[in-house]
Amino acid sequence: MLVDEQPIVLWALEKLIDAEKPRMQVVGKADNSSDARRLARELQPDILLLDLSLGGGKGAELVPVVVKDGRTRVVIYTSQRDLGTIDRAVFNGARGLVHKEAAPQVLLNAIRKVHEGELWLDRRTTSRIFYEFARAGGRAPVDVALQKIESLTRKEHRIVAVFATMPGAQNKQIAEVLCVSEHTLRNHLTSIFGKLQIKHRFDLFTFAHSHRSRLNVSSVLPESSTLE
Structure with missing residues (x-):
């Protein structure tokens, strides 16, 4: 329309x-x-x-x-x-x-x-939105967010960590970083969306960015094994 x-x-x-x-x-x-x-x-x-x-x-x-x-x-x-x-x-x-x-x-x-x-x-808009969201205190309560993160499997945790470092990236780019197919990534995202109680990729980018430190991004990403 x-x-x-x-x-x-x-x-x-x-x-x-x-x-x-x-x-x-x-x-x-x-x-x-x-x-x-x-x-x-x-x-x-x-x-x-x-x-x-x-x-x-x-x-x-x-x-x-x-x-x-x-x-x-x-x-x-x-x-x-x-x-x-x-x-x-x-x-x-x-x-x-x-x-x-x-x-x-x-x-x-x-x-x-x-x-x-x-x-x-575009990246500039995405970064600006994340900044304003965080400044407005748009995070989920600490205990609820922690429970959601702990419900993730090791593979799902790694995917969310990648989303935290690549705001606005498309599935193809993220799949390449993770060394998996887009089909495999989509399957994992379906599970992640359910556990985090979100509906859209933007919500996942926001959640990952807001809880970047809790996701231990630096310790998760160096892993060399794939998710297949």
Whole structure:
């Protein structure tokens, strides 16, 4: 689903995305916040592509409304350069960020990856979000976090430790560091998500970063054996 105030942008995005059928297609369009809320509720799209400039720069306020049921994931597609607005959108639940000057293929890749459950943010944005999250005290209680970490197997512990050192990395990069296949990594992540009671890769990056010292990252990563 597309949300942008400019008709020509909506038209161009629809042409670009529908050219990828049957892998992806546009199911709805909106040029204002009210219609966006209504259509998102009715259509429940997998991905909502949102311009932060909507409503005079209030697009970020739409994010939590759209993602609250967990069905729709938001990718920000914008020319907005206000870091505060971008960060607020990510804090509110946006899983991807693509600037409008990016190549069309970058946008398509972002949509695919976010649909697969991955995070699509540049390193600078990811680092800034982690810093603000930690400063705001967004950690789980010490005892609960420790219990979650202790529930991990040795292999799972190592994977989480790698996530702590590679914010924003894709599965392929992390699998290469661990010397495993992406399929094996995905299987481990399913178990990890359940034990840590999280739903998204961004949540795992946040948890790993917040509890980096408790994960004993430096002592875990030198291990040379693989996880296969």
